[in-house]
Amino acid sequence: MTTIPFKLPFNIKLYRPVKPTGVWDWLTTIDHKKIGVLYGVTAFIMFLTGGVEAMLIRTQLIAPELKIIAPEVYNQLFTMHATTMIFLGVMPLSAAFFNFIIPLQIGARDVAFPRLNAFSYWVFLAGALIMKASWFLGGSPNAGWFGYAPITGATFNPGTGIDFWIVGLQVLGVASLAASFNFIVTIINMRAPGMTLMRLPLFTWMTLLTAILLILAFPVITVALIELMLDRTFDFNFFNTKAGANPILWQHLFWIFGHPEVYILILPAMGIVSEILPTFSRKPIFGYPAMVLAASFIAFMGWLVWSHHMFTTGLGPIANSVFTLTTMLIAVPTGVKMFNWLGTMWGGDIDFKTPTLFAVGFLSMFLIGGISGVMHAFSASDYQQQDTYFIVAHIHYVLFGGAIFGIFAGIYYWFPKITGRMYDEKLGKLNFWIMFIAQNLTFFPMHFVGMQGMPRRIFTYDAEMGWAFWNAFETIAAYAVAFGVLIFVINMIKSWNGGKKAGDDPWDGRTLEWSIPSPPPLYNFRDIPIVKSVDDFWHTKQKSDTKVKSKTKVSDIHLPQPSYWPFLVAVGLTIAGFGIIYNLVLTGIGIGIMLITVCAWSFEPVNEPDSH
Amino acid sequence: MSDETTTGLNHRKLLMWVFLGSDCMFFASLIGTYLIYKGSGVAHPGPADVFDIPTTSVSTFVLLMSSMSMVFSYAYLVRDNIKAFRIWLLSTMIMGSTFIGFQIFEFSEFYFHDHLSPQTNLFGTTFYALTGTHGIHVTIGVIWLGIIFYSSLFRNTVTSKTNLDLDLAALYWHFVDIVWIVIFAVVYLFGTFTGFPAS
Amino acid sequence: MSADIKNQSNHIDESHSHPEPMTYFKVAMALVLLTALEVLVFYFDWLGYGIIPVLAVLSIGKFAIVVMYYMHLKFDSKLFTYVFMAGLILAVVVILWLMALFGWFI
Numbered sequence: 001m002t003t004i005p006f007k008l009p010f011n012i013k014l015y016r017p018v019k020p021t022g023v024w025d026w027l028t029t030i031d032h033k034k035i036g037v038l039y040g041v042t043a044f045i046m047f048l049t050g051g052v053e054a055m056l057i058r059t060q061l062i063a064p065e066l067k068i069i070a071p072e073v074y075n076q077l078f079t080m081h082a083t084t085m086i087f088l089g090v091m092p093l094s095a096a097f098f099n100f101i102i103p104l105q106i107g108a109r110d111v112a113f114p115r116l117n118a119f120s121y122w123v124f125l126a127g128a129l130i131m132k133a134s135w136f137l138g139g140s141p142n143a144g145w146f147g148y149a150p151i152t153g154a155t156f157n158p159g160t161g162i163d164f165w166i167v168g169l170q171v172l173g174v175a176s177l178a179a180s181f182n183f184i185v186t187i188i189n190m191r192a193p194g195m196t197l198m199r200l201p202l203f204t205w206m207t208l209l210t211a212i213l214l215i216l217a218f219p220v221i222t223v224a225l226i227e228l229m230l231d232r233t234f235d236f237n238f239f240n241t242k243a244g245a246n247p248i249l250w251q252h253l254f255w256i257f258g259h260p261e262v263y264i265l266i267l268p269a270m271g272i273v274s275e276i277l278p279t280f281s282r283k284p285i286f287g288y289p290a291m292v293l294a295a296s297f298i299a300f301m302g303w304l305v306w307s308h309h310m311f312t313t314g315l316g317p318i319a320n321s322v323f324t325l326t327t328m329l330i331a332v333p334t335g336v337k338m339f340n341w342l343g344t345m346w347g348g349d350i351d352f353k354t355p356t357l358f359a360v361g362f363l364s365m366f367l368i369g370g371i372s373g374v375m376h377a378f379s380a381s382d383y384q385q386q387d388t389y390f391i392v393a394h395i396h397y398v399l400f401g402g403a404i405f406g407i408f409a410g411i412y413y414w415f416p417k418i419t420g421r422m423y424d425e426k427l428g429k430l431n432f433w434i435m436f437i438a439q440n441l442t443f444f445p446m447h448f449v450g451m452q453g454m455p456r457r458i459f460t461y462d463a464e465m466g467w468a469f470w471n472a473f474e475t476i477a478a479y480a481v482a483f484g485v486l487i488f489v490i491n492m493i494k495s496w497n498g499g500k501k502a503g504d505d506p507w508d509g510r511t512l513e514w515s516i517p518s519p520p521p522l523y524n525f526r527d528i529p530i531v532k533s534v535d536d537f538w539h540t541k542q543k544s545d546t547k548v549k550s551k552t553k554v555s556d557i558h559l560p561q562p563s564y565w566p567f568l569v570a571v572g573l574t575i576a577g578f579g580i581i582y583n584l585v586l587t588g589i590g591i592g593i594m595l596i597t598v599c600a601w602s603f604e605p606v607n608e609p610d611s612h
Numbered sequence: 613m614s615d616e617t618t619t620g621l622n623h624r625k626l627l628m629w630v631f632l633g634s635d636c637m638f639f640a641s642l643i644g645t646y647l648i649y650k651g652s653g654v655a656h657p658g659p660a661d662v663f664d665i666p667t668t669s670v671s672t673f674v675l676l677m678s679s680m681s682m683v684f685s686y687a688y689l690v691r692d693n694i695k696a697f698r699i700w701l702l703s704t705m706i707m708g709s710t711f712i713g714f715q716i717f718e719f720s721e722f723y724f725h726d727h728l729s730p731q732t733n734l735f736g737t738t739f740y741a742l743t744g745t746h747g748i749h750v751t752i753g754v755i756w757l758g759i760i761f762y763s764s765l766f767r768n769t770v771t772s773k774t775n776l777d778l779d780l781a782a783l784y785w786h787f788v789d790i791v792w793i794v795i796f797a798v799v800y801l802f803g804t805f806t807g808f809p810a811s
Numbered sequence: 812m813s814a815d816i817k818n819q820s821n822h823i824d825e826s827h828s829h830p831e832p833m834t835y836f837k838v839a840m841a842l843v844l845l846t847a848l849e850v851l852v853f854y855f856d857w858l859g860y861g862i863i864p865v866l867a868v869l870s871i872g873k874f875a876i877v878v879m880y881y882m883h884l885k886f887d888s889k890l891f892t893y894v895f896m897a898g899l900i901l902a903v904v905v906i907l908w909l910m911a912l913f914g915w916f917i
Contacts, residue, residue, distance in 0.1 A: 112623045177634070185627050188890075189617040215630065216901055219638035227645065230741060236730045237653065237737040238645065244653030244734055252909055253641060303905060307912070319912055599759060621888055629891040633898025640902035647906075648913045669850045676846065676873075680839035683881050687832050786882045790874050797870035801849060802863070807856035 004605040014600070016607050017562045028562035030114035033520060035121050036100030037418070040411075042121075043092035046128055048485070050084035053077050055482060062475040064463040074459035075142035076161065080135070082145035083165065086265065087172050088128045090399065093407045094268035095124070095176075098183055098207050100418060104513035104520060105201045107192025107529045112185040114560040115601060120178035122570035127172035130577055134164035141165035144457060146258065147228070149239035149250035154232045163232065163581040166225050171577050173218045173225075180211035187211075192512070194531035198292070201511045201534075202285060205292055206271030209299045213260045213267075216303075221257035224250060229580065248313060255306040263302045265399060266366075267295060269406025270337060273359045276413050277341055279507050280356040281348025284535055287340045294333035294340075301330040311379040312386045320379040327377035334370060338363065353507075354428030358409030361436050365401020369394055372447065387457075390450025396443040408435075408488070416506045420518040421499030427491040434484035441477035445470040510538040523557045526550040565601035572597055628780050632787050639791050642745055643798060646738040650803070653734030659803035662726045664718075671714035672796050675750075678707035679789045682782050692772040694764065701761050701778075704785070708754045715747045739799065746795060749788045756781050830880060838880045845873045 005013035017028045029035065057077050060069040069077065099117065103110055111117050134140040141161040143152045152162045187200070187208045200208075228250070230236035237243035239250055278285045285291060307315060307323045315323075341363055350356065372394040376382045385391055408431075415423045449467045461467055505514040515537045516525055527550050533539055576590025617623060685700035719740070722728040730740040760781055764770035770778065849869045852862060879885040884892050911917060 113627070181627055181630055181634075184630050185623050189619055189621065189623055189626060191618045195618075212897075215634040216637050216898060219634055220641045220905075223638060223641035223645070226745075227741065230730070230737075234730065236741065237734050238741075243737070245649065245737075246652075246913070249645065249648060249913075252912065253645075256641075256905060256909070303901060304908075315912065595755075602759075603763075619888065619890060621890065626890070626894070629894045633895050636895075636898040636902040637905075640906045644906040644909050647910055647915070665850065665853060669846065672846055673843065676842045677839065679877060679881050680835060680842075683835045684832065687835065783882055786877055790877050793870050793873045793877070796846075797849065797866045801853050801866055805853060805856075805862055807859050807862060 003607050016604060017564065018607060020562055025562075027567055028118075028564055030110070030118045030560050030562055030566070031522060032099050032103050032111050032114070032117060033418075035117055036096045036098075038121050039092050039099055039124065040096030042125055042128065043089060043096060046084055046088035046132075047093065048489075049132065050081050050089050051482060051485060053081035053084060055478065057081060058475040058478040060459060061461075061471045063472060064461050064465070064468050066460055069459060071459040072139075072142065075457070076135075076140040078457055079142055079144055079165075080131075080140045083131060083141070083168075085399070086145060086261070087169065088131065090265050090403045090407065091176065092124055092128075094210070094265075094403075095120075095179055097203070097268065097272065097407075097410050097414070098179070098211075101414060101513060102183060102186060102204055102207055103190070104417075104516065104524060105204050105511050106187065106190060106195060107512050107525060107531065108186065108190040109524050109528075109557070110560055111182050112190055113182045115563050115566050116178050116182050118563070119566035119569060120175045120182065122567050123171060123175035123178065123573060126570050126574040126577070127168050127175055130164060130171055130574070131168035134161055134168070137164070146254055147250075148254075149228065149231075149247040150241060152228060152232075152250075153239055154235075157232075160581055163229075166229050166232075167577040167580050170222065170225055171573060173222055174573065176214055177218055180214040183207055183211045184215070192529050192531050194536075198289065199531055199534045199536070202274035202288070202291055203268075203271035206267040206274070206295060209295055210264050210267045213264050213299055213302065217257045217260035217264070220253055224253035224257070227253075233580070248310075251310050251313065252306070255309045256303075258309065259306040260299075260302045262398075263298055265403050266406075267299070269362060269403045269410075270295070272406045272410040272413070273341065273362050275511065276355045276359040276409055277344045278535075279413075279509050280351045280353060280359075281345045282351075282508070283344055283348040284510070285340065286343030286346075287336075288534060290336055291340055294336040297333040298330060301326065301333070305330055308377060308379070308382070311382045324377060324379045328374065331370065331374050331377065338367060338370075353412075354423070354425060354432055355409045355413035355507075357429065357432040357436075358405050358412065361432065362402055362405040362409060365397050365405060365436075365439070368444075369397030369399075369402055372397065385450065387455055388450040389446040389454045389456060392456055393443050393446035393450055396439070396446070400439055400443070405435075408432075411492075413507070414513075415495070416502030417513055417518045417520070419496055419499070420502055421495055421497070422502045422506065423495040423499055424491050427487055427494070431484055431487040431491060434487060435481060438477050438480035438484055442474050442481055445474055508541075510535040512537050515540075521554075523554065523559055526554065526557075527552050561607055563601070563604060565597050565604060568597040569594055569601060622776060624776060624780060625783075628783050632783065635787065639746075639794075642742045643794065646742050646799065649734045649738050654732070657722075657726045657728040657732065658735050659739075659799075660806070662722045662728055663800055663804045664721075665800060665804060667714070667718070668796065668800050671711050671718075672792065674707050674714070675711045675789055675792050678704050678711065679786050681707060682785050686775065686778050686782050689770065689775050689778055690772050694771070697770075697778075698761065698764055701757060701764070705754055705757045705761065708750055708757070708785075712747060712750055712754070715743065715750075719744075742799065743795065746788070746791055749791070753781070753785050753788050756784065830886070834880065838876050841876055842873055845869050 003015045003018055005015050017024060020028050026034065026038065029038075056069060057074070060066055060074060060077075099111075099121075137160065139159050139161045141147070141152075141164060143157060143162060143165075147162065147165060150156060152165075187204055191200070197205075227236070227238040231238050231240065237245050239245050239247045241247065274285055274291060304326045305323060307319060308327045311320055311323070345360075352360075372390065376385055376391065376394060412423060412428055415421075449470050452465075452467065454461060454465065454467050461471075502518050504517050506518075507514070512525075512529060512531075513520075515529065529536065572590050572593030574590070575593060576587045579586025579588070579590055619626070681700050681704040685697050685704055688694075688696035688700060728736045728739075730736045760770060760778055849866060852858060852865050852869075855862070858865065878895075884895065907916075
């Protein structure tokens with residue numbers, strides 16, 4: 001490769017990396033598959049830290065009036081548990097799949113903006129480190145993952161915990177936005193010939209809708225966080241009641257973001273399930289157009305329901321009624337999807353491998369979470385349920401039983417494609433059953449104690465309340481969930497390098513990713529496929545068994561080249577972020593670094609391929 | 613090896629439009645905050661005490677003309693008239709900087725003369741946050757145009773063949789202009805209008 | 812299909828219509844005129860609340876001609892229009908609804 005130097009003043013020359021190896025390979029990679037693995041491993045480690053936070057919470061609650069965890073620490077634990085699981089767990093785990101799988105499903109060689117893709121990973125890592133560092137740098141945020149004003153203001157929260165929360169979320173927001181812009185352009189603009197939007201795999205559809213929700217929702221929380229930061233750092237008055245401000249504005253802005261956010265959390269898992277059930281039922285998805293329409297309706301309606309998180313704040317009967325109506329309405333398209341998933345399995349030749357088990361687990365658990373959701377939707381009954389463990393039950397059924405089960409299903413489903421090896425099926429089934437049974441034992445009783453009035457986010461409770469039995473039960477069951485996750489980790493470690501070789505298409509799959517080797521070569525597809533229908537690979541297989549000889553020379557395939565700049569821009573952003581917490585001079589330095597590195601990124605020359 | 617895209621549209625241009633759609637939500641949140649808090653809190657200094665509509669009309673005019681200048685710059689680049697492209701690009705940068713100058717002048721008048729700071733009252737908070745954020749957007753735009761100008765002058769890499777770079781910067785520039793169109797009407801004109809019946 | 816952006820088509824497709832520079836100048840004059848009108852009606856106290864629709868029409872008009880002509884949306888692919896309008900309409904609807912929740916319009 002002829003390397004073209006990037007010319008700086010004083011004749012300094014910087015070269016773009018050429019076939020880097022080892023750490024440099026990972027640091028400068030722009031390959032969507034490597035980036036997907038980076039996201040997946042990082043996010044899973046974060047998921048485990050969120051699990052530790054949960055175990056500490058449950059341990060504190062195992063008996064009444066315990067003081068194992070001080071209340072100040074308890075507040076940090078539930079805040080960090082939720083923030084971690086949502087922003088450092090579910091979202092980046094989904095992003096791992098977006099990265100690895102989307103180009104494969106649409107027949108592309110990479111995403112539209114490979115360096116932007118790498119950038120979004122490094123910025124995610126920065127955000128994760130900033131968030132987690134708060135534990136060691138003066139205390140974590142302690143005001144819940146939704147950070148209601150005015151308790152997050154400088155008066156009631158003078159330390160740096162909330163500042164870490166604000167900066168961490170802003171940085172994570174940059175990562176999410178960058179990734180979402182990338183995927184929207186990729187899915188719209190890089191599909192294989194013949195792949196119309198209505199021939200997209202459903203996982204790709206859900207990713208597109210998720211990305212659209214994200215780029216429209218995150219700006220709102222960005223503004224809310226900027227306003228809060230200005231209040232805290234510079235004494236602005238956005239949430240200062242003495243100046244006449246209304247802290248409810250924070251809640252509105254947060255939930256205008258927050259409600260679309262929960263659909264951002266669940267749509268990818270729904271997409272994964274929509275891939276697995278047809279594959280393992282050996283039937284096409286029931287009602288493909290209805291699935292697309294239902295998901296689009298959910299994405300659209302998601303903007304019109306936000307104040308159902310605020311039913312008990314005194315909005316008044318008209319507002320409460322309007323939001324009750326819209327929230328009830330949004331349950332309908334989810335119901336449509338449920339029926340379509342069942343219709344897919346009905347009459348199918350079902351193979352209950354681990355992905356299928358997790359997918360069916362998703363259906364049942366998300367259904368239960370959805371039912372309690374409909375109960376909250378009705379503002380009158382929500383008056384009793386709000387801020388109790390009844391809501392905690394709902395959250396965990398939809399996010400653990402729903403999103404996490406969907407993600408685990410995806411990990412098992414695509415494990416052979418990503419690693420080229422099979423996971424251990426026995427361990428997989430054991431993992432499922434332990435997690436499934438334990439998660440029900442942990443979260444179902446929360447409906448009971450919630451109905452009995454046990455409040456959320458309180459570090460202990462009196463023995464006289466009568467909640468002791470179920471809390472002890474839930475804690476022991478939570479340990480069993482952790483044990484289930486341990487089985488999963490063992491399976492992954494054992495199988496990643498030591499599993500049986502998987503081959504291209506171990507599941508007799510339907511979509512394009514199964515038509516290429518496992519793991520895929522750097523260029524993904526030797527020949528870009530020409531698509532004639534939904535599940536095109538499946539139909540191609542039915543027509544003939546013989547593999548068509550490839551017409552493309554691998555040496556003719558041009559791929560995007562690695563780059564240092566995404567990582568370096570992320571470093572600049574991190575420094576700027578720490579500056580906001582500690583010293584604005586650092587922010588200036590960070591911005592300066594970003595200015596230089598962004599320019600370098602734009603002007604970076606492309607190395608010429610070898611002419612032979 | 614083709615550079616075809618599914619829609620026939622350029623990736624980066626599509627990205628810019630998607631980004632602008634997203635930026636609408638960003639400014640809408642700030643404008644919404646401003647409007648929600650309008651009339652709340654300590655009344656003075658308020659819009660009627662500080663705004664100087666004639667002066668702001670001039671800066672508005674300057675920003676609008678900078679959009680025209682931007683569009684001419686692009687039109688000349690596409691026709692390979694590099695000299696004219698550079699002149700109009702420079703004039704866009706000058707007009708943009710003039711607008712920022714007006715903003716700085718206005719802010720310092722409000723701060724030093726009228727004693728309106730972001731900390732004074734809700735009006736100060738929401739006004740400075742909204743127009744300050746807009747000003748930062750304009751500044752980023754001027755820097756972006758400056759980088760293109762530098763590339764053209766010192767590296768000679770800006771030609772009609774590479775006009776997409778300028779096209780993207782122009783889209784961003786016009787967006788910043790249309791946000792100001794909204795802010796001028798909603799914050800300045802609507803804010804200071806004395807014709808509202810006393811209620 | 813290469814994902815390498817440097818190899819992508821960097822020039823606009825000249826086959827669709829382009830406004831003449833004269834059109835751009837006319838748009839600029841329209842912007843000046845509309846702004847002047849906005850400032851003019853600002854001094855008409857007798858309008859009362861009526862100024863709101865007047866300002867709305869005038870500023871939306873300015874917004875529209877900049878977007879359609881300067882940002883070229885009228886002449887480009889409809890996809891750009893859908894993408895931008897989606898963000899714009901959502902922004903307007905959500906903010907108006909939020910304002911209503913704070914007592915505006917009621």
